[in-house]
Amino acid sequence: MRVVHSPHEVYALVDFERRNGNRVGLVPTMGALHAGHISLVQQAKLQSDIVATTIFVNPTQFGPKEDFSKYPRTLESDLEKLDSVGCDIVFVPNSEQVYAPEHSTYVEPPKVANRWEGEIRPGHYRGVTTIVLKLFMMVPAQVAFFGRKDYQQVAVIRAMVEDLNLPIQIVTCDTIREPDGLAMSSRNRYLNDSERSRALSLSRALKAANSMVEEGCHNVADIENEMTKILLNAPVDSIDYARIVDGDTLEPLSEVTSPAVAIIAARLGTTRLIDNSILC
Numbered sequence: 001m002r003v004v005h006s007p008h009e010v011y012a013l014v015d016f017e018r019r020n021g022n023r024v025g026l027v028p029t030m031g032a033l034h035a036g037h038i039s040l041v042q043q044a045k046l047q048s049d050i051v052a053t054t055i056f057v058n059p060t061q062f063g064p065k066e067d068f069s070k071y072p073r074t075l076e077s078d079l080e081k082l083d084s085v086g087c088d089i090v091f092v093p094n095s096e097q098v099y100a101p102e103h104s105t106y107v108e109p110p111k112v113a114n115r116w117e118g119e120i121r122p123g124h125y126r127g128v129t130t131i132v133l134k135l136f137m138m139v140p141a142q143v144a145f146f147g148r149k150d151y152q153q154v155a156v157i158r159a160m161v162e163d164l165n166l167p168i169q170i171v172t173c174d175t176i177r178e179p180d181g182l183a184m185s186s187r188n189r190y191l192n193d194s195e196r197s198r199a200l201s202l203s204r205a206l207k208a209a210n211s212m213v214e215e216g217c218h219n220v221a222d223i224e225n226e227m228t229k230i231l232l233n234a235p236v237d238s239i240d241y242a243r244i245v246d247g248d249t250l251e252p253l254s255e256v257t258s259p260a261v262a263i264i265a266a267r268l269g270t271t272r273l274i275d276n277s278i279l280c
């Protein structure tokens with residue numbers, strides 16, 4: 001496994017592989033790797049010849065009051081995990097190599113970024129589109145792998161790829177969960193015991209939404225009320241949203257019609273968790 005820090009070096013490596021006829025798969029991450037990230041690398045191994053993972057805690061996607069400075073950084077164990085699943089290239093740029101002091105160009109996010117995370121975290125998706133486009137340029141892979149755990153993020157990236165005619169295929173991978181249902185997240189390590197057990201209400205609320213749809217309920221208000229009830233019973237400390245939205249546009253629905261997805265963001269103490277589930 002090659003660990004590379006320079007954008008020029010990673011570009012040359014990936015370009016070399018492509019000239020040799022290899023299909024290169026890219027897995028962008030912010031590190032603090034868990035089984036969810038590793039599942040993306042494994043999926044990338046299945047669908048490409050060479051896998052490049054990037055580890056970069058992107059400052060431009062964090063708000064001024066968010067957890068950028070305390071975001072977990074565990075490079076040594078990240079590299080061990082990536083090596084053990086056969087990752088070929090790890091790109092770990094220094095912040096100055098990505099954002100030079102005079103950096104001033106940003107990517108305006110697409111419309112699908114406007115609601116939910118985009119509304120609650122102003123500037124977040126501008127940071128995401130900017131870093132993802134920059135990573136696509138520095139690591140010119142043919143295919144990139146993202147987790148459905150960040151449902152709106154994948155929609156934003158797919159729209160950017162379409163709108164800007166980017167020559168890369170996007171693959172969405174399933175959410176990996178703890179045995180009790182909690183979606184894996186680098187932020188789960190912030191949870192104390194009480195918060196960890198109350199956090200289970202997110203996946204429970206999503207399960208309940210799925211069961212209601214399976215039993216024939218198509219009334220969005222009823223399902224959203226049930227999700228909110230489960231979250232408040234836990235209780236979570238606050239709910240940013242617990243909604244059912246169109247799976248393509250992320251606009252709110254009043255009737256459950258395909259494609260529909262249930263999305264939740266809630267806070268436990270100072271930790272903000274998101275989760276989602278496709279309903280139909």
Ligand code: AMP
Nearest residue numbers: 029030036146147149150174175176184
């Ligand atoms: P992050 O390091 O949080 O920016 O995540 C890097 C990538 O891993 C993103 O594409 C995430 O959607 C994906 N990811 C995070 N958690 C999970 C999970 N539990 N299951 C699958 N993919 C995930």
